[in-house]
Amino acid sequence: MNGGGANRFDAIVVGAGHNGLVNACYLARAGLKVQVLERNPYIGGAAVSRRLYDGFTYSNCSYVCSLLRTEIMRELELPRFGLQIIPYEGGCTLMSNGEHLAIYDNHDALRREFARHSRHDAEAYERYVRDMLRHCRFIKPLLLRTPPDPTSFRPRDLQELLFLGKQFHKLGETRMYDTLRFFTMSCADMLEEYFEREIVKAHLAGSSIIGTALGPRSPGSAYVLLHHYMGSIDGAVGAWGFARGGMGAITQALAASFTASGGAVRTGAPVAQILTRNGRAHGVVLQSGEELQAPIVVSNLDVKRTFLQTVAAQELPAEFLEQVRRFKIRGSSGKLNIALDGLPHFPAIPQGSPCTRGDMHVTDTLEMIERAYDDWKEGRWSRAPYIDMLIPTQIDPSMVPDGKHYMSVFVQYCPYRLAEGEWSAAQRQAFGETVIDTIARHSPDFRSLILHAEIRTPQDIENEVGLTEGNIFQGELTFDQLFFNRPLPGYAQYRSPLGGLYLCGSSNHPGGGVMGAPGANCARAILRDTGRGADPGRLS
Amino acid sequence: MLTESQPHFRQPLLRTPFHERARSLSQLDSFIPWSGYTSVDVFTSVEQEYFAIRNASSLYDLTPMVKYRISGTDALRFLNRLTTRDLSKLAPGRVAYTVWCNDEGQLIDDGTVFCLAAGDYRLCTAEWQLDWLRASAIGFDVEIREVTDEIAALAVQGPTSCKLLKSIGLAGIERLKPFEHATLAMPRTSAAPIALQVSRTGFTGDLGYELWMSPTDAEPVWDALMEVGSTRGVRAIGSRALNMARIEAGFLLPRVDFVSAAHTLLPGTERSPLELGLGWLVDFGKGHFTGRRALLAEKARGPRRQLVGLDVAGQKPAHAALLYTSRSGTRQAGSVTSAIWSPTCKRNIALAIVDAVHATTGATLWADIYLNRELVWERRMVPARVVERPFYAPARRRATPPADF
Numbered sequence: 006m007n008g009g010g011a012n013r014f015d016a017i018v019v020g021a022g023h024n025g026l027v028n029a030c031y032l033a034r035a036g037l038k039v040q041v042l043e044r045n046p047y048i049g050g051a052a053v054s055r056r057l058y059d060g061f062t063y064s065n066c067s068y069v070c071s072l073l074r075t076e077i078m079r080e081l082e083l084p085r086f087g088l089q090i091i092p093y094e095g096g097c098t099l100m101s102n103g104e105h106l107a108i109y110d111n112h113d114a115l116r117r118e119f120a121r122h123s124r125h126d127a128e129a130y131e132r133y134v135r136d137m138l139r140h141c142r143f144i145k146p147l148l149l150r151t152p153p154d155p156t157s158f159r160p161r162d163l164q165e166l167l168f169l170g171k172q173f174h175k176l177g178e179t180r181m182y183d184t185l186r187f188f189t190m191s192c193a194d195m196l197e198e199y200f201e202r203e204i205v206k207a208h209l210a211g212s213s214i215i216g217t218a219l220g221p222r223s224p225g226s227a228y229v230l231l232h233h234y235m236g237s238i239d240g241a242v243g244a245w246g247f248a249r250g251g252m253g254a255i256t257q258a259l260a261a262s263f264t265a266s267g268g269a270v271r272t273g274a275p276v277a278q279i280l281t282r283n284g285r286a287h288g289v290v291l292q293s294g295e296e297l298q299a300p301i302v303v304s305n306l307d308v309k310r311t312f313l314q315t316v317a318a319q320e321l322p323a324e325f326l327e328q329v330r331r332f333k334i335r336g337s338s339g340k341l342n343i344a345l346d347g348l349p350h351f352p353a354i355p356q357g358s359p360c361t362r363g364d365m366h367v368t369d370t371l372e373m374i375e376r377a378y379d380d381w382k383e384g385r386w387s388r389a390p391y392i393d394m395l396i397p398t399q400i401d402p403s404m405v406p407d408g409k410h411y412m413s414v415f416v417q418y419c420p421y422r423l424a425e426g427e428w429s430a431a432q433r434q435a436f437g438e439t440v441i442d443t444i445a446r447h448s449p450d451f452r453s454l455i456l457h458a459e460i461r462t463p464q465d466i467e468n469e470v471g472l473t474e475g476n477i478f479q480g481e482l483t484f485d486q487l488f489f490n491r492p493l494p495g496y497a498q499y500r501s502p503l504g505g506l507y508l509c510g511s512s513n514h515p516g517g518g519v520m521g522a523p524g525a526n527c528a529r530a531i532l533r534d535t536g537r538g539a540d541p542g543r544l545s
Numbered sequence: 546m547l548t549e550s551q552p553h554f555r556q557p558l559l560r561t562p563f564h565e566r567a568r569s570l571s572q573l574d575s576f577i578p579w580s581g582y583t584s585v586d587v588f589t590s591v592e593q594e595y596f597a598i599r600n601a602s603s604l605y606d607l608t609p610m611v612k613y614r615i616s617g618t619d620a621l622r623f624l625n626r627l628t629t630r631d632l633s634k635l636a637p638g639r640v641a642y643t644v645w646c647n648d649e650g651q652l653i654d655d656g657t658v659f660c661l662a663a664g665d666y667r668l669c670t671a672e673w674q675l676d677w678l679r680a681s682a683i684g685f686d687v688e689i690r691e692v693t694d695e696i697a698a699l700a701v702q703g704p705t706s707c708k709l710l711k712s713i714g715l716a717g718i719e720r721l722k723p724f725e726h727a728t729l730a731m732p733r734t735s736a737a738p739i740a741l742q743v744s745r746t747g748f749t750g751d752l753g754y755e756l757w758m759s760p761t762d763a764e765p766v767w768d769a770l771m772e773v774g775s776t777r778g779v780r781a782i783g784s785r786a787l788n789m790a791r792i793e794a795g796f797l798l799p800r801v802d803f804v805s806a807a808h809t810l811l812p813g814t815e816r817s818p819l820e821l822g823l824g825w826l827v828d829f830g831k832g833h834f835t836g837r838r839a840l841l842a843e844k845a846r847g848p849r850r851q852l853v854g855l856d857v858a859g860q861k862p863a864h865a866a867l868l869y870t871s872r873s874g875t876r877q878a879g880s881v882t883s884a885i886w887s888p889t890c891k892r893n894i895a896l897a898i899v900d901a902v903h904a905t906t907g908a909t910l911w912a913d914i915y916l917n918r919e920l921v922w923e924r925r926m927v928p929a930r931v932v933e934r935p936f937y938a939p940a941r942r943r944a945t946p947p948a949d950f
Contacts, residue, residue, distance in 0.1 A: 109557075111554075111557045112557075113553075117581065118554075128674075129676050131676075132807065135807070139810055142811070177813075179649065357552075358552070359554060
């Protein structure tokens with residue numbers, strides 16, 4: 006399209022996160038000359054592996070993988086470019102009374118583990134899994150499709166609405182009601198329909214609050230749980246795993262696939278502004294003042310950062326900007342990355358149990374999680390936080406020296422701004438101590454094994470990764486911000502009020518997590534607009 | 546009572562009270578999981594074990610079958626609302642085979658109800674049901690307790706089974722009629738007699754009994770049976786041999802011939818008792834039961850599909866074969882769920898789900914069969930005739946008193 010000039014491209018992708026790279030890959034494969042620009046000296050966005058302590062590789066931000074669409078891995082040949090996803094072997098919640106609830110890969114072992122706590126819950130778990138799988142079956146076909154605009158009469162939108170209607174109708178009467186209820190109910194209400202034991206509910210509730218500014222009793226939290234369930238590893242729906250070499254392996258493989266298709270990535274190239282003329286984007290200007298031209302500009306930034314910081318306000322409709330300003334994207338999560346001198350001992354776990362080779366938690370009642378949320382509402386980090394901790398180096402031999410371990414600790418809740426104001430270094434340290442104390446209560450030797458700990462508040466995540474308020478999903482996954490309302494009503498098809506400017510980040514349908522679907526869907530919209538591909542329908 | 550040497554994350558499957566005996570007879574180490582227990586698939590040879598069922602007697606460990614004790618003043622009302630049959634006629638000492646459905650009239654499971662005494666029942670099910678039973682118990686004064694691991698169970702099936710049980714001293718066994726149960730004493734020379742609950746029930750379609758006992762009595766009972774029977778063709782059998790017998794008898798196996806509505810993910814894969822040929826178990830006259838309204842509506846419009854028996858040409862079992870209306874294979878009529886070559890009937894038999902229009906006895910369908918000829922695969926379209934079930938129903942299964950062989 007634009008043959009001449011070193012600074013002229015067919016498309017510029019702002020941000021080398023996983024969605025930016027997925028998007029760039031598809032554009033490059035369609036024959037476009039694509040330039041990816043990343044402000045950090047390294048690529049990856051929130052899917053990075055970094056060495057912040059000698060010999061140790063950390064998955065600094067995102068830390069586990071399930072949602073990355075198989076279709077994308079396959080179409081972009083990511084395994085050929087080095088990607089390998091290894092499933093976990095278990096999971097557990099350590100209880101305050103010294104007991105535990107373990108999750109085992111073996112179905113019979115898992116059943117007996119649940120039955121140890123409640124025979125009823127062991128059976129109810131089967132019903133729960135069935136219902137989650139039923140919901141997944143409804144939602145999964147929608148992930149790699151552009152949401153229809155329900156107010157439009159364009160054939161494409163009508164066709165998509167019809168598809169949605171058909172998918173919905175196929176569920177049958179009872180399941181139609183269940184699905185509708187599910188999207189709006191709280192995770193606690195949902196879990197209480199199945200289980201009698203607090204520990205079972207508390208263990209499962211974790212997925213409903215990770216990354217959100219919701220508590221387990223907030224309406225809408227049930228969907229977040231499903232959002233974490235609809236991934237799969239090699240056909241095992243709901244399974245989670247590690248990217249070998251850390252989460253950066255995903256973006257490294259994407260970048261390799263992209264460059265193999267002729268694309269180019271520039272790191273250390275922060276974009277100051279998206280250039281516009283007559284209601285169209287035509288390029289970007291870097292902070293260095295350098296200008297790059299392209300008739301298509303794709304933003305991997307969240308919707309707020311894109312329109313409030315990177316596009317001149319006078320180019321945008323006022324009401325649109327007001328909606329962007331109101332978009333809910335609240336910081337609620339912190340992260341600790343810890344280098345360990347050895348494997349910590351958890352006395353509650355029986356010797357030889359594989360349940361430490363997966364996600365470990367310490368909140369054993371819904372009440373505890375809700376209280377942790379209360380702290381956040383009051384502008385404090387949770388005094389007894391929900392943590393999702395993993396030691397991937399028990400499975401992945403490539404990340405640390407022999408005998409050492411890396412622990413990723415995701416922390417919920419941690420506010421973007423404290424009640425008393427901005428974060429200070431001392432407060433960050435105190436937050437980290439709270440988390441370390443929480444773990445040490447369940448592992449006497451944990452503290453003594455710590456070689457280095459990186460402590461990250463939502464503000465740190467925003468500063469480093471660029472996610473507004475450090476929200477890992479680029480916007481809350483609540484019903485008012487999902488599907489054809491994501492990110493904003495009328496703009497759910499990856500397009501913007503400016504011609505040539507597209508959004509490919511998790512602010513868009515189907516939302517957050519290292520899924521790649523927004524990037525792929527956005528690429529399809531672009532290719533359709535440039536006459537290179539047909540929409541709707543999946544990329545193939 | 547069951548001592549486990551290893552924690553469940555190392556050894557996920559439980560062992561039944563017959564396990565040590567079974568393990569010592571197992572020649573192939575061929576075990577499979579069944580409802581959380583280790584169960585024998587084949588001891589020595591499927592054929593030999595199968596012929597023990599049809600020629601002499603077979604011992605099959607059915608301890609893993611899920612069992613619930615249901616008692617209380619509302620126990621009968623509860624069971625009558627839960628299941629499709631009228632159990633008010635079920636007197637103490639009687640057993641009934643029944644099914645239960647969800648509100649949409651789709652099958653959840655089948656099983657047997659033992660009336661132990663007035664207001665006291667045992668429900669034996671193919672799959673765990675506590676969750677459903679509890680939900681169904683709202684508003685009833687009833688206590689439901691899983692007793693699977695409190696009762697060891699052994700099926701003794703085959704033409705010599707009555708004689709075998711007589712020979713271990715179960716006096717009066719010959720008077721037990723089909724679907725009756727009684728507690729009989731098994732005398733021992735150097736110990737107190739063992740109280741054995743014996744029911745004339747089974748999954749083979751042959752003369753046979755099921756023994757229900759305390760786990761501590763399991764080994765002495767097994768030993769007594771083997772001591773008498775081992776020189777008379779009595780064999781311990783695994784699930785593979787039993788599966789052949791149950792197909793001949795036309796019995797259904799959950800997860801093979803139907804998927805419980807409690808597990809289905811895809812809409813439309815549930816099955817109703819009417820579709821599965823179990824309409825005779827549905828009593829519309831007994832008052833309300835779960836699924837009644839939906840089943841009435843289905844009965845009025847006629848089931849969409851029907852489970853049928855097939856007599857397939859040739860000798861290759863029609864495993865998982867698709868069925869077509871004609872040899873050209875253009876229109877699908879259904880699919881096979883279970884298939885074997887029946888050594889007793891000398892017929893190639895199958896159970897299949899077909900569209901209701903094809904379910905008339907005598908209709909001919911075409912089965913798509915793949916033949917492995919030394920790894921050279923060939924596809925054959927063979928005729929499959931819709932026939933009556935059961936494929937095998939010897940008169941001895943109902944005779945009281947039964948003959949000795």
